[in-house]
Amino acid sequence: MKNILIINSGSSSLKFQLIRMPSEEVMASGMVERIGLDNAKLHYKVGDNSITEELEVKDHAVALKAITDYLMNSEIGVIRNKDEIAAVGHRVVHGGNVFSKTIAINAEVKEKIRENFSLAPLHNPPNLKGIEVAEELFPSSRQVAVFDTAFHQTIPQKAAQYAIPTEFYEKRHIQLYGFHGTSHKYVSKKAIEELQKDNSKIISIHLGNGCSITAVKDGKSVDHSLGFGPVNGLIMGTRSGDIDQSVIFYLIDELGYTSQEVSDLLHKKSGMYGLTGYSDLRDIEEQAAKGNKQCQLAMDMNAYRIKKYIGAYAAVMNGVDALVFTAGIGENSSVIRSLVCRDMDFFGIKLDEEKNKIRDKKLRAIEAEGSKVKILVIPTNEELEIAQQSFELIS
CATH class of the missing domain: 3.30.420.40 (ATPase, nucleotide binding domain)
Incomplete structure (x- = not known):
């Protein structure tokens, strides 16, 4: 059994789930909202127990630290120490035309995510911030990036390329990338099973x-x-x-x-x-x-x-x-x-x-x-x- 912490970082929010694999048991879930604003709130749920607390959360580092403290709390926590988290899986919205599958995060991957800031200015910057914060808080855990655009990398060129001068496709990578790929992949797999x-x-x-x-x-x-x-x-x-x-x-x-x-x-x-x-x-x-x-x-x-x-x-x-x-x-x-x-x-x-x-x-x-x-x-x-x-x- 391995515990996977799922992180979804938004511009002013951080959603999380701790899932035990391969049993797929959700051990804890929740989110921190209004990061950097007054009256930030942390929502934490274990089983049927839900807690909401107002906190002063100036940035994503403070938010993830607060989540970690709850996960390891002696009364309502579900793990004893950070080393029990085998991997941290990060949702990254835009992988451009570089990433066609889930990948272990290293310096090169982070730089590529940064290069795609202009393609997803509302999403990729906080996604990268979540990765950097998790690397500091969970140094012994594997950091993994799952890209929303990856599922759509199989779209053929005849559907993905726009009818504008070809140089924009070849040199500037202006094309159809697609989104919600993680959701579409999940439900289509379930449909195929059905x-x-x-x-x-x-x-x-x-x-x-x-x-x-x-x-x-x-x-x-x-x-x-x-x-x-x-x-x-x-x-x-x-x-x-x-x-x-x-x-x-x-x-x-x-x-x-x-x-x-x-x-x-x-x-x-x-x-x-x-x-x-x-x-x-x-x-x-x-x-x-x-x-x-x-x-x-x-x-x-x-x-x-x-x-x-x-x-x-x-x-x-x-x-x-x-x-x-x-x-x-x-x-x-x-x-x-x-x-x-x-x-x-x-x-x-x-x-x-x-x-x-x-x-x-x-x-x-x-x-x-x-x-x-x-x-x-x-x-x-x-x-x-x-x-x-x-x-x-x-x-």
Whole structure:
């Protein structure tokens, strides 16, 4: 048995899970939020016991030290000393075109992560900070990097390259990279197990505040809706998804927006929030049920965009065996699932509305009898996927 500490460092947060492998037992979990701000909070959970404490947390080093103290606490801790942690698995959002698999961290790996700061300015810097802090706190533990982009390295060049001068692809590595790869990999593996079919064609639909959809053929990503950055594709909580590039030029040239203002508009003020004033789908569903036409339109637009990608990816793979809904919205919104699967008879996609309404935290099939395509709701578990890959690397 080996204990794997999973670290997910954000700009002002640090999430963690301590997982015992290969039994996959979650020994402890939680997060520190509002790092560097007033009233930072540490949430710590062991079994059915949950603790929340306000702390002064000036940086990620203090946050991880506080987590470590809880893990080794004589009353609520789960380990006696740091040496009981065999490896620390780090989620790193952008690996560029360098990293196609999970890798042990060394100086060269850290430098490559740093070189990709410009590709993921909100994510890679805190990811690297988490690595550096963990190296100091856990000197005897293996440090492992698991990249969100790695799963999408199998996307063929005909899908990954943009139709701009080739030098931008060859010299500047401007291409589709994709995101949410750890989630898409985890749920697609579960779907393949459910199908009991090696030569599978799966469309994985990750719907949360950030959204993406992936065509997975024979267990490999072959196309994906997010690209060079995490703003295109599906309509998201505050991000626009696909938009005509001419709109950007119009905002800058005719309306006087700066490029930064356009970036803020597309990343933080668009999507469901821009359409309705709400970024949380639960609020939008509630308002739509009360007759708010704009909220209903936003949900219709959201589902319509997903349906377009399903059609495209079914064409790319010459068929589809299963749709997979995952992440917060995908797992919990029966309304969105119903809108997406409506009028898809041509593809053999038929939803059982009663099964769709059932709430459960386990994998479940919700297709109607006679549906040619399996419709699966699979709770994602990125932390477990990171633990599995880290364990495989150090074993």
